[in-house]
Amino acid sequence: MNSPQPNILVFNPDSSEAKAYAESVRHYGFTSVKSASTTEEANKLLSETEVILGWKFPLELLIQPVASSVRWFQSTGAGVDDLVADDSIPVDITLTRIIDQFGSSISEYVFMFLLHVAKDGSRMRRAQTEKLWDPFIPASLAGKTIGVAGLGSIGSEIVRKARAFDMSVYGLSYSGKQAALVDRHFTPGQWSEFVGELDYLVLTLPLTEATHHIVSKKVLISMKSTACLVNVGRGALIKEDDLIDVMQSGHLHAAVLDVFENEPIPKNHVFWTMPNVLVTSHLSGPSTVDGVSHFFAENVKRYLAGKALAGVVDKERGY
Amino acid sequence: MNSPQPNILVFNPDSSEAKAYAESVRHYGFTSVKSASTTEEANKLLSETEVILGWKFPLELLIQPVASSVRWFQSTGAGVDDLVADDSIPVDITLTRIIDQFGSSISEYVFMFLLHVAKDGSRMRRAQTEKLWDPFIPASLAGKTIGVAGLGSIGSEIVRKARAFDMSVYGLSYSGKQAALVDRHFTPGQWSEFVGELDYLVLTLPLTEATHHIVSKKVLISMKSTACLVNVGRGALIKEDDLIDVMQSGHLHAAVLDVFENEPIPKNHVFWTMPNVLVTSHLSGPSTVDGVSHFFAENVKRYLAGKALAGVVDKERGY
Numbered sequence: 001m002n003s004p005q006p007n008i009l010v011f012n013p014d015s016s017e018a019k020a021y022a023e024s025v026r027h028y029g030f031t032s033v034k035s036a037s038t039t040e041e042a043n044k045l046l047s048e049t050e051v052i053l054g055w056k057f058p059l060e061l062l063i064q065p066v067a068s069s070v071r072w073f074q075s076t077g078a079g080v081d082d083l084v085a086d087d088s089i090p091v092d093i094t095l096t097r098i099i100d101q102f103g104s105s106i107s108e109y110v111f112m113f114l115l116h117v118a119k120d121g122s123r124m125r126r127a128q129t130e131k132l133w134d135p136f137i138p139a140s141l142a143g144k145t146i147g148v149a150g151l152g153s154i155g156s157e158i159v160r161k162a163r164a165f166d167m168s169v170y171g172l173s174y175s176g177k178q179a180a181l182v183d184r185h186f187t188p189g190q191w192s193e194f195v196g197e198l199d200y201l202v203l204t205l206p207l208t209e210a211t212h213h214i215v216s217k218k219v220l221i222s223m224k225s226t227a228c229l230v231n232v233g234r235g236a237l238i239k240e241d242d243l244i245d246v247m248q249s250g251h252l253h254a255a256v257l258d259v260f261e262n263e264p265i266p267k268n269h270v271f272w273t274m275p276n277v278l279v280t281s282h283l284s285g286p287s288t289v290d291g292v293s294h295f296f297a298e299n300v301k302r303y304l305a306g307k308a309l310a311g312v313v314d315k316e317r318g319y
Numbered sequence: 320m321n322s323p324q325p326n327i328l329v330f331n332p333d334s335s336e337a338k339a340y341a342e343s344v345r346h347y348g349f350t351s352v353k354s355a356s357t358t359e360e361a362n363k364l365l366s367e368t369e370v371i372l373g374w375k376f377p378l379e380l381l382i383q384p385v386a387s388s389v390r391w392f393q394s395t396g397a398g399v400d401d402l403v404a405d406d407s408i409p410v411d412i413t414l415t416r417i418i419d420q421f422g423s424s425i426s427e428y429v430f431m432f433l434l435h436v437a438k439d440g441s442r443m444r445r446a447q448t449e450k451l452w453d454p455f456i457p458a459s460l461a462g463k464t465i466g467v468a469g470l471g472s473i474g475s476e477i478v479r480k481a482r483a484f485d486m487s488v489y490g491l492s493y494s495g496k497q498a499a500l501v502d503r504h505f506t507p508g509q510w511s512e513f514v515g516e517l518d519y520l521v522l523t524l525p526l527t528e529a530t531h532h533i534v535s536k537k538v539l540i541s542m543k544s545t546a547c548l549v550n551v552g553r554g555a556l557i558k559e560d561d562l563i564d565v566m567q568s569g570h571l572h573a574a575v576l577d578v579f580e581n582e583p584i585p586k587n588h589v590f591w592t593m594p595n596v597l598v599t600s601h602l603s604g605p606s607t608v609d610g611v612s613h614f615f616a617e618n619v620k621r622y623l624a625g626k627a628l629a630g631v632v633d634k635e636r637g638y
Contacts, residue, residue: 108438112440119427127600138427140424164479165480
């Protein structure tokens with residue numbers, strides 16, 4: 001039976017972040033909230049912990065008998081590929097991720113860059129730097145075709161905004177549940193057909209065994225040479241070496257990359273300096289203390305009421 | 320009586336542009352189309368001209384007896400403040416401007432810059448230049464308040480896209496006809512109240528006696544110091560000296576200016592180098608040959624059918 005006030009452990013390697021999350025969760029009326037930012041601190045608190053709200057938690061701790069009271073692990077992020085891949089989490093601990101929280105910010109990021117690429121924002125900035133009156137005719141998103149791979153809460157929000165920009169919208173998804181959202185829907189067996197007509201391909205898929213390196217040379221060369229690739233999902237959706245090869249051969253107009261196979265990318269990584277590769281630092285869908293705490297508080301209420309939690313991870317499915 | 324094929328004169332100071340417009344108009348089935356790019360050329364063709372499709376036309380020609388066969392002047396642009404101000408155009412020549420043509424491109428321009436300013440695109444670009452992994456939390460347009468001054472076809476399209484970005488939308492217009500589009504509507508007597516709560520103020524108004532220098536120091540200091548001003552209307556909507564003073568005193572987060580009191584702005588203009596002033600070269604709503612020719616061809620059909628033309632300019636109103 002759940003206690004009316006579960007013992008909550010907030011973990012974040014950054015101790016000020018950990019404290020900020022704990023403080024915010026307390027504001028929702030939960031009083032038994034402790035925070036930890038090191039393996040040692042977490043280990044000491046585990047025996048009395050029922051719920052963990054965690055980021056980069058030392059998962060190996062969960063396999064110990066001292067963790068037997070832990071019933072539920074809430075990640076502060078949307079992507080849980082690392083948690084799914086780790087066998088240390090006992091099967092009787094429910095794993096949840098943040099959902100329905102990142103669509104707004106990630107779709108704003110996507111359209112910021114789509115507009116920048118389409119309308120040649122770089123040329124506009126350069127003209128100002130050179131004090132050059134340069135009244136060229138910018139291209140438009142209107143009438144172009146966008147393909148959204150992954151039609152969960154993030155992909156759906158990108159589709160909604162693409163409609164406001166009068167784009168044709170194609171989609172590829174694994175479940176097919178949201179197929180009616182898009183003008184043409186493709187299944188995972190149809191990647192080459194899916195990408196062939198696109199002006200913009202946006203990846204919002206979770207990283208699973210099925211999606212790992214799904215955007216490899218075969219898919220990339222099926223894209224139009226004038227197309228633009230945007231990745232706001234996970235770095236390893238793209239086989240980065242293939243992307244580098246293909247772009248260095250002059251294929252693709254641009255790539256906008258917010259996520260990478262290894263983050264942070266090192267100073268000597270070729271992405272930093274490739275023309276037409278726009279790099280950002282995994283910031284398109286930030287987990288904010290307020291947003292995560294609100295989601296978590298709502299989930300704790302469901303937990304106490306014995307209701308189904310939001311964002312439960314299906315380990316078989318991979319997210 | 321109108322002839323079944325009116326004699327059309329296409330004028331543009333750029334002779335290749337003039338020829339491109341003429342060629343495009345001929346594609347719509349109009350055979351009597353001539354082009355000119357100098358005052359002399361235009362003067363020679365005037366006696367046999369019934370309709371002018373023109374940009375920067377030497378208006379002084381129209382006051383001559385030789386121009387007495389000219390019935391209709393179609394501007395290739397949306398803004399006709401220069402044509403309205405010029406007394407050379409006889410009252411019996413109908414003046415039309417392009418309408419319903421620029422909403423798509425101008426609204427894309429507006430949201431490109433709103434997203435750039437809101438999410439600090441400059442910081443993202445700087446991080447890449449410095450090869451710096453910099454995962455800051457970008458702000459959002461969602462939940463912010465945008466004010467659109469002018470609710471014609473351009474303003475309405477900005478309102479529509481602002482809805483897709485989940486913004487609160489205020490509007491100010493002179494006619495009030497589109498007041499229902501926005502959450503709060505203001506009249507021309509309410510500028511200070513209108514701008515007081517805005518995070519973004521976008522000017523799409525035509526330039527008339529009533530709107531000339533309407534955004535002066537009084538309006539600017541009524542804005543929040545964190546607000547952003549975007550001008551895609553006409554330069555002289557803003558009293559530029561006041562804007563410079565106010566921004567140099569640290570007021571306003573940013574100004575995005577596509578239009579200026581005098582264009583092109585000279586190399587030594589302070590706007591080029593002011594921090595937080597983003598300058599572009601009157602390119603947000605380009606008149607394209609295809610777009611203008613299509614609009615004009617539809618209007619010629621109305622002309623031949625004796626129907627009301629689209630985009631008729633009311634000289635009293637000023638646009």
